[in-house]
Amino acid sequence: MKGSIKIGRILGIPIYINYTWLFVFAFITYMLAVDVFPSDERNFSQLTYWLLGICTSLLFFASLLLHELAHSFVCLKNGIPVKSITLFIFGGVARIAKEAEKPSLEFLMAAAGPFASIALSAIFGSIWWFTRGVYDPLSSMTGYLAIINLGLAIFNLVPGYPLDGGRIFRSIVWLITGDHQKATRIASQTGKAIGYLFIAGGVFIIVRYNMWEGLWIAFVGWFLTMAAAGTSRQATIKQSLGGIKAGDVMVSDYISISSVLTLKQVHVYIAHTGKLFFLVTDHERLLGSISVENFARVPQQEWDSTTVGQIMTPVNDMQLLNTEDDALGILEKMDEVDDNRMVVVDGHNGILGLITRDSLLRFALSRRQMAT
Ligand SMILES: [Zn+2]
Incomplete structure (x- = not known):
């Protein structure tokens, strides 16, 4: 991806941050320190709110990375090389060198990410539970991280290919029909349809309620339709090259x-x-x-x-x-x-x-x- 800086290597995989992620990092830190945490009315100092904002953003970043590493771990375990992991404005993306050869492996590769996010949500949720009223800054932070990781898992489980949920959906269609290309076609059509639903929902919200939230939902929908179109184009290319030497x-x-x-x-x-x-x-x-x-x-x-x-x-x-x-x-x-x-x-x-x-x-x- 263009405009990315390498920050290190984990499991032998180079990890990159796209510059768009830096805006997200700054925005989330600002929002948490100025708006979200102070609204708890716990009256921490300004410095505490900012430290909480920065720590929470960093842990959110680590959570995204763990989500991608979970996908990558299953790939590596099954002999599929992972070329890189990049974090950008919509989250993370792990580039793998080739696709799974069996529906069961594709299912595991796709499910590993949301599974990791749910596990993280449970871990942060239990820290929140045990520190409530005992150590409030920590409970504020972990409570927020539990919710955001759960949100990440739910969003990724939306069955719109190429989201994780769409890949899980494709692996199931693939298992039932035994036809990988047909499964890809059905999954990317479903992905496009879900993208349009997001756009329609977003427009509805803009008209009826809140401008910004609706705009954001419509934007995500647009991104989903574009991504689904991209993957169906890729599938067509692969189909056309079949049997060619x-x-x-x-x-x-x-x-x-x-x-x-x-x-x-x-x-x-x-x-x-x-x-x-x-x-x-x-x-x-x-x-x-x-x-x-x-x-x-x-x-x-x-x-x-x-x-x-x-x-x-x-x-x-x-x-x-x-x-x-x-x-x-x-x-x-x-x-x-x-x-x-x-x-x-x-x-x-x-x-x-x-x-x-x-x-x-x-x-x-x-x-x-x-x-x-
Ligand atoms: Zn994922």
């Missing part, structure tokens, strides 16, 4: 260069061709590849004295394909290793063609247009 989609519009060229010479190529990626070859045999990312690691004053061979990604570190690899698997692999270009080779590293994410998506799109 690397040999069918590879393209030949790549440029091969020699490893003895200097970076300065390659820079001229870039300026003339607009290409940002080159294959390094010796008599049609692949030696490696070089892209602007490799370039960025070398200071410009050294471009004259550095050769392509010195900084290229060597062939052994590249993901190579053969003509029989299936297209859908390639797309998933690209997501998994975060690489948008892969080279198709024969048994002796002779180049047969190039596959890019763009070429895969364009192929899927044109195939779909032909079908309709």
